[in-house]
Amino acid sequence: MTNMKTVVLHGENTLASFERLSKFIDIAVQRGWEIVRINKAGTSLSQALRSQSLFNNNKLFVVEDIRFLSKKDYDYLKRTDIDANLVIYSDKVLTKNQILSFPKNTKFESFTIPKKIWMFLESIYPKNAKSCLRLFQHVCKNEAPAEMLLALMARQMRDVYLYKMGMGNLPNWKAAKIISQARKFEDSEIILQILDELAKIDIKVKTSNADLEDELAFLLVQKLQ
Numbered sequence: 001m002t003n004m005k006t007v008v009l010h011g012e013n014t015l016a017s018f019e020r021l022s023k024f025i026d027i028a029v030q031r032g033w034e035i036v037r038i039n040k041a042g043t044s045l046s047q048a049l050r051s052q053s054l055f056n057n058n059k060l061f062v063v064e065d066i067r068f069l070s071k072k073d074y075d076y077l078k079r080t081d082i083d084a085n086l087v088i089y090s091d092k093v094l095t096k097n098q099i100l101s102f103p104k105n106t107k108f109e110s111f112t113i114p115k116k117i118w119m120f121l122e123s124i125y126p127k128n129a130k131s132c133l134r135l136f137q138h139v140c141k142n143e144a145p146a147e148m149l150l151a152l153m154a155r156q157m158r159d160v161y162l163y164k165m166g167m168g169n170l171p172n173w174k175a176a177k178i179i180s181q182a183r184k185f186e187d188s189e190i191i192l193q194i195l196d197e198l199a200k201i202d203i204k205v206k207t208s209n210a211d212l213e214d215e216l217a218f219l220l221v222q223k224l225q
Contacts, residue, residue, distance in 0.1 A: 010090040011111030015148045024087050028060035039064040044077035049084055066090040074101050114143050121156040123178055125184035129224035136220060146212040154198045161191040195222050
């Protein structure tokens with residue numbers, strides 16, 4: 001049994017999960033702890049944790065993407081009795097098998113996307129401009145900033161396009177919705193156009209005074225008529 005204080009933040013509501021991650025880091029900094037970041041593939045978490053046990057310094061270990069963990073890291077977490085503070089970040093919902101790969105005393109915090117936002121994302125398809133725009137305006141006002149919606153729209157359209165092209169590996173809970181949405185696009189070229197416009201809008205609002213919410217609303221009306 002490990003004494004490690006491990007917290008895993010996971011879920012597709014990346015705005016909320018990243019704020020939570022930042023909170024952990026801020027508190028550690030206030031306490032004067034060293035922040036040890038695992039932020040690239042090939043960096044060994046287990047090696048970093050072994051150095052903690054040798055020097056016994058106050059540190060917060062932060063794995064910035066769960067994909068940076070190797071099988072050796074998972075094995076080390078389960079079998080090693082050490083005292084450390086570890087936060088692991090995932091921008092996707094963990095599967096049951098992933099959760100079971102951690103020690104039993106690991107704390108999991110899930111950050112889900114509100115139902116209305118999913119309804120909006122799933123309403124992005126041709127001949128649905130009116131309904132889609134209404135949902136977009138609602139979620140912008142009540143659920144999430146336009147910046148978050150831009151990122152979610154891009155990811156949703158990417159998943160739809162990959163399915164349309166016979167590619168991609170979606171979790172079961174998401175696959176049925178993506179399949180249904182993809183079938184409503186008779187021409188996959190429209191999906192590519194939306195993705196291209198989203199990229200252009202992202203650049204435009206970062207380099208000018210353009211309003212992101214207005215730009216996204218115009219895109220939905222233009223492409224989904």
